[in-house]
Amino acid sequence: MLLVLTILSLAAAVLLLVRLLMLRRELGRMTEQLRSYNEGVTGKKIDVALIDLKLEALAEQINRQSHAIVEAEARRKRIENEFRQAVVNMSHDIRTPLTSILGFIQLLETEALTPEEKREYVTTVKNRTKRLQSLVNDFFELSVIESMDYPLKNEKLGLTALISDVLVGFYDSFNERGLMPDLRLPEENVSIYADESAVRRVIENLLVNTVKYAAGEVQIRLERQRDTVDLTISNEAKELAGSDVNLLFDRFYTADRARSAQTSGLGLPIAKSLMSSMGGTLTAELRGDKLTLVCRWKEATNPVEYVRIRRSHVE
Secondary structure (H helix, E strand, O other): OHHHHHHHHHHHHHHHHHHHHHHHHHHHHHHHHHHHHOOOOHHHHOOOOOHHHHHHHHHHHHHHHHHHHHHHHHHHHHHHHHHHHHHHHHHHHHHHHHHHHEEEEHHOOOOOOOOHHHHHHOOOHHHHHHHHHHHHHHHHHHHHOOOOOOOOOOEEEEHHHHHHHHHHOOOHHHHHHHOOOOOOOOOOOOEEEOHHHHHHHHHHHHHHHHHHHHHEEEEEEEEOOOOOOEEEEEEEOHOOOOOOOOOOOOOOOOOOOOOOOOOOOOOOHHHHHHHHHHHEEEEEEEOOOOOEEEEEEOOOOOOOOOOOOOOOOOO
16 A cells, blocks of 8 residues: 555656646746747747646736837827927928918018008908918817816716807808708707817817818708717718818818918817817718718716716827
């Protein structure tokens, strides 16, 4: 019996030693895989050859952490590139009207101008200055909106009435551009929980963008979905054909900068940031040459459920 116990003990010890050696070898293999991945030699993540739940769990967590680091680095580079491009574009957008203003001021300093020419140049300088001031104000407003302490007042809003009120103010602008709005609003006053001034600014920015760039018929719809309220604005946008419409929400994006004498503005980025701050969404879709912008809010069906405005930002 003693001999049997001794043999069993030796066998168990041998098995434990073999298991330990296998674990050490597998840890070395994992370490080498991780080194190769970190040094960029390979993009292959860690795999485990030895069947061991603890090692598999460790490998999974290492892979998740590696993936998070790669995503964070990609996000950092993207933000750096966006910031660098924003600075370039902003410099261009500021320099253009500023150069024009200086040029007209030099003309005003000449003595051979008639009173009519002076009035014309002064008017031009005023308009370019206002445009420059508007651009700087928009950039400042966007930076404030995207800060975490931007104040929003949550209240129940009748969205149907609010949209109707905003649209009345754009009646002349639509007529001047020869646009034909096809408006469809629900008979009942659909309600949401949001900040009234923020919602009004979002709608105004979308309509300003529509009036500036749309052609022909403009479709405006307010519809109740399953648990959301959607405001949809659709119009022809031939200049965007083949473009990535998500770029419309980037700062200073212009579909055709060479053609446009104006800056792209910050109306859509401001609108998207405000929607995000209210817990809603603003998306764009391009089908053929038809652009569709969709604002989506949670419907105010339960005051307790939607009483808090969620803070979140688009990355």
